[in-house]
Amino acid sequence: MKVLGIIVEYNPFHNGHFYHLEQAKKLINPDFTVAVMSGNFVQRGEPAILNKFSRAEIALKMGIDIVFELPFLYSIQDAGGFALGSIGTLNRTEVVTDIVFGSESSDVETLNVIADILHNQPEEYQKLLKIKLKEGYSFPNARKYALIDYCIKNSLLSEEKILIIEKSNDILGVEYLRALKEYNSKIIPHTIKRQGADYNEDKFKGKFSSATAIRKLWNEKKYDLIKDAVPDITFQKILEEEKNGRAPIFLEDMEISFISHLRTLDRDKLKKYYGIKEGLEQRIIEAAKHNYTIKGLFEDVKAKRFTYTRIKRSILNIYFGIEEKLITEANKKGPQYLRVLGFTEKGRKLLSIMKKKVKYPIITTPSNYISIIKKIERDTSNNKRMWNIDKKLYFEMIKYDFKATNVYSLYYKNKEYSTFENDMKFGALYLKGDNT
Amino acid sequence: MKVLGIIVEYNPFHNGHFYHLEQAKKLINPDFTVAVMSGNFVQRGEPAILNKFSRAEIALKMGIDIVFELPFLYSIQDAGGFALGSIGTLNRTEVVTDIVFGSESSDVETLNVIADILHNQPEEYQKLLKIKLKEGYSFPNARKYALIDYCIKNSLLSEEKILIIEKSNDILGVEYLRALKEYNSKIIPHTIKRQGADYNEDKFKGKFSSATAIRKLWNEKKYDLIKDAVPDITFQKILEEEKNGRAPIFLEDMEISFISHLRTLDRDKLKKYYGIKEGLEQRIIEAAKHNYTIKGLFEDVKAKRFTYTRIKRSILNIYFGIEEKLITEANKKGPQYLRVLGFTEKGRKLLSIMKKKVKYPIITTPSNYISIIKKIERDTSNNKRMWNIDKKLYFEMIKYDFKATNVYSLYYKNKEYSTFENDMKFGALYLKGDNT
Structure with a gap:
């Protein structure tokens, strides 16, 4: 049995995503296809434009059999943490056999050489890294230059080849490969050459526009152009959710709340939050006093060593009070549950296979998140079944999703939908009928 | 030299306030009149409708010589903390000789008997209080019943008389008297019979409408009615500040930010904040998940032992992250500075007298808040002058004002005014000319 796993955000699902999905299926010819998807906040450090329930529904209708939610704690991390969460989820399904990811280079061999160094952390590499950090480079740059020096000294890769880790998909690719090693996973990785628009490209490029471009079109209410760039299923959902008053959601909708909160904080207290160091705390605190728009704030905080994405993620880490030590633990131990946002009739069969194998609970009804643990405790005390779960981390992790x-x-x-806990009300969506 | 001190919020300054001010002056016949006034947040746990700079300006024009800002940490506390802050400020001017406050009973003798018990905490009273708390009463009620029992047992007061502490002004009055004792102050307290509307009364009562009623009128844009209830100086300032885009400010303007922040918090982490106990933390967390308006949230949290005002103050304590231990220290040590929001030509003379006497710094230019401390450190190391300041508390306290x-x-x-630190830009207002 072959099960294809992919890692997605679908913010929103567009023609490029469909193309990628079809290519991946062609490459693997799987019996089942599952996806792990960011929830209501995505890796660029922003809220998703459509909520996770709608995005999962689209994914199911477009050919995914099960959509798992990437826990929030991983979804707003840098490439390393994002990979540990998403690969961890796929690995802990115990059924995924192959993953396919997009790559600018599509050069798995090179990506693997780098992933090996990052995984094994040879002493010589560590020394080089320390030197680069002492020279004042930011961590990503210090790492890059240390890798270059290490690979050249050891004749592993040419400088030209190693620079592929500057491309966003290849950075993720390296981290996926590294995470597979960390989990000691048997999953086989594959790449597909990245097609169409770069994900940061915000210009409309017709049929193959990027998600960034599509979100911009939605903001400008250019529905005709969106229609060209997304499958009809996405387009209908966009219209439906807008009519429901649940979309689009932009970072700007939250800006007054974010900035207001920052204005209550002290620089010193910021340092405990994940990723807030190297003077970022001071820049954020100062910028919050002088800006009322989140874009203005980003402009003020921006510096050579602080990318926009890092700043955006940092603001979310501060806003949600996510401490460094929690992320360290989450990254060390991996996802503690498999939250199912939706599944098809086919996916249901796979879920019943999974249920017998998993060592972390499958959550289809989040409101049961406490009773699930009680069952696991009974299983454990009866020696009925082995579970690997860290209970404390489980609760912390899932509470952040909520x-x-x-x-x-x-x-x-539409504030009607703001007066209850959506995660408690909406269990996993079961999409009946054949969607293939 | 007689200096009259009064404790005010002026939210906004209305005819009743003017009447009270005139009565107080008649009673004392002072050489100078100073006020300590809440800043941008008031004791009912809300933002002030007009900012503190405007409210100070009105006060100066209406006959106050110096307006001091009550530090934020005291302004949103219950009667006890509010009194420690305001009486502390007046006492530390070293020039105030008399204070006058409004009172429903106007019975200083009775208020003093109660204040004495609260100040001296006789053992028998403490035992009674413990019993009442064990019986499940909230602290204010337990205190009330313990006081009644104690006074009756010791034939100090009749039950009827002691019940005056149920009236809002008399509760404050008791705490003012108690605070005078805590500071070992020589200031002589006086009361004036409270006239006109109760401060919680929200109905328009013509010339003597309450501040609550006037704020309601402003929300409803009934300027004609406001005009009847406030001096022309207030009315003009209201129009001017609305035109400037800086008023009115309502709690509702902040509700999405407050509720959004609450939705990021854990019950357990709330307990460290001031006043969050007895299950209030759980009620707030739950209510935040099910409400998008602050009024709805208050309704959900409301219980016999949690008054609206307590809930409102608690939300502010949580929002600003004000910990129990900080308030304990602030209440023990009192205000660490005398922040001047404005002064008249006459007030200027009083300020120069004060400058030679005070043991806590007078702050007229808040942007100098660090250099002031440096000067004090020099004075201290030169044995030039004695200061009583607690440097750490000074910084914490003033930062909360900012x-x-x-x-x-x-x-x-008007977001133009949101892009700089107003406290850094606006020093104390100097109102030239004779205003008497």
């Missing part, structure tokens, strides 16, 4: 949803839903235009 | 202003100003409709 918090993320509760904050997100507060910004719906 | 934070309160920075949050407040973010909600101005």
Whole structure:
């Protein structure tokens, strides 16, 4: 049995995503296809434009059999943490056999050489890294230059080849490969040459526009152009969710809340939050006093060593009070559950296979998140079944998913949907019928 | 030299306030009159409708010689903390000789008997209080019943008389008297019978409408009615500040930010904040998940032992991250500076007298808040002058004033005024000319 796993955000699902999905299926010819998807906040450090329930529904209709939610704690991390969460989820399904990811270079061999160094952390590499950090480079740059020096000294790769880790998909690719090694996973990685628009490209490029471009079109209410760039299923969902008053959601909707909160904080207290160091705390605190728009704030904080994405993620880490030590633990131990956002009739069969194998609970009804643990405790005390779960981390991790949803839903235009816990009300979507 | 001190919020300054001021002056016949006034947040746990700079200006024009800002940490506390802050400020001017406060009973003798018990905490009273708390009463009620029992047992007061502490002004009055004792102050307290509307009364009562009623009128844009209830100086300032886009400010303007923040918090982490106990933390967390309006949230949290005002103050304590231990220290040590919001030509003379006497710094230019401390450190090391300041508390206390202003100003409709630190830009207002 072959099960294809992919890692997605679908923010929103567009023609490029469909193309990628079809290519991946062609490459693997799987019996089942599952995806792990960011929830209501995505890796660029922003709320998703459509909520996770709608995005999962689209994914199911477009050919995914099960959509898992990437826990919030991983979804807003840098490439390393994002990979540990998403690969961890796919690995802990115990059924995924192959993953396929997009890559600018599509050069798995080179990516693997780098992933090996990052995984094994040879002493010589560590020394080089320390030197680069002492020279004042930011961590990503210090790492890059240390890798270059190490690979050249050891004749592993040419400088030209190693520079592929500057491309966004290849950075992720390296981290996926590294995460597979960390989990000691048997999953086989594959790449597909990245087609169409770069994901940061915000210009409309017709049929193959980027998600960034499509979000911009939605903001400008250019529905005709969106229609060209997304499958009809996405387009209908966009219209439906807008009519429901639950979309689009932009970072700007939250800006007054974010900046207001920052204005209550002290620089010193910021340092405990994940990724807030190297003077970033001071820049954020100062910028919050002088800006009322989140874009203005980003402009003020921006510096050579602080990319926009890092700043955006940092603001979310501060806003949700995510401490460094929690992320360290989450990254060390991996996802503690498999939250299912939706599944098809086919996916249901796979879920019943999974249920017998997994060592971390499958959550289809989040409101049962406490009773699930009680069952696991009974299993464990009866020696009935082995579970690997860290209970404390499980609760912390899932509560952050709930918090993320509760904050997100507060910004719906239709406040009817803001008066209950969406995660408690909406269990996994079961899509009946054949979708293939 | 007689200097009259009064404790005010002026939210906004209305005819009743003017009447009270005139009565107090008649009673004391002072050489100078000073006021300590809440800043941008008031004791009912809300933002002030007009910012502190405007309210100070009105006060100066209406006959106050110096307006001091009550530090934010005291302004949003219950009667006890509010009194420690305001009486502390007046006492530390070293020039105030008399204070006058409004009182429903106007019975200083009775108020003093109660204040004495609260100040001296006789053992028998403490035992009675413990019993009442064990019986499940909230602290204010337990205290009331313990006081009644104690006074009756010791034939100090009749039950009827002691019940005056149920009236809002008399509760404050007791705490003012108690605070005078705590500071070992020589200031002589006086009361004036409270006239006109109760401060919680929200109905328009013509010339003597309450501040609550006037704020309601402003919300309803009934300027004609406001004009009847406030001096022309207030009315003009109201029009001017609305035109400037800096008023009115309502709690509702901040509700999405407050509720959004609450949705990121854990019950357990709330307990460290001031006043969050007895299950209040759980009620707030739950209510935040199910409400998108602050009024709805208050309704959900409301219980016999949690008054609206307590809930409102608690939300502010949580929002600004004000910990129990900080308030304990602030209440023990009192205000660490005398922040001047404005002064008249006459007030200027009083300030120069004060400058030679005070043991805590007078701050007229808040942007100098660090250099002031450096000067004090030099004075101390030169044995030039004795200062009583607690440096750490000074910084914490004043930073909360700045934070309160920075949050407040973010909600101005005219965002021009939200892009700088208002406290850094606006020093004390000097009102030239004779205003008497």
